[in-house]
Amino acid sequence: MPRTRNRLINAARRSMLQRAELHRRLDVAKNALKPKALYARGKYNVDAKVDAAAHAAREQFRNNRLPIALAAVAGVAWLLREPIKEHAPKLAQKVQDLADAAMAKFQPIGDDEPTGDDDLTEDQDEAAE
Numbered sequence: 001m002p003r004t005r006n007r008l009i010n011a012a013r014r015s016m017l018q019r020a021e022l023h024r025r026l027d028v029a030k031n032a033l034k035p036k037a038l039y040a041r042g043k044y045n046v047d048a049k050v051d052a053a054a055h056a057a058r059e060q061f062r063n064n065r066l067p068i069a070l071a072a073v074a075g076v077a078w079l080l081r082e083p084i085k086e087h088a089p090k091l092a093q094k095v096q097d098l099a100d101a102a103m104a105k106f107q108p109i110g111d112d113e114p115t116g117d118d119d120l121t122e123d124q125d126e127a128a129e
Helices: 002-032 035-063 065-079 081-106 124-128
Strands: none
Touching: 002 035, 035 065, 065 081
């Protein structure tokens, strides 16, 4: 009989341990499904994804500086497209006026067009002589 009693005691201990383990797992599951815990887990996952994306973007920028810089300049130009459309004709006119002024400085003071008498090129007959 003592063996049977010991078996029953051991079985009761095992069942109490299993019950305690099940209660612990149930408490862990309850805590994991609380709104605060779900929010914290979601926030952690989003933060991890954002950090991974930022790291990948940093690495791409380190490896490909020129294309990304060109894309950034194009993006800024696209953002400023309306002011550029508004002010570009004025700027082009100013550049044209500057170019005309520079050309006027290099032109001779007398006649604007060379006449036939002032032509300094050789005639065909002179080259043969």
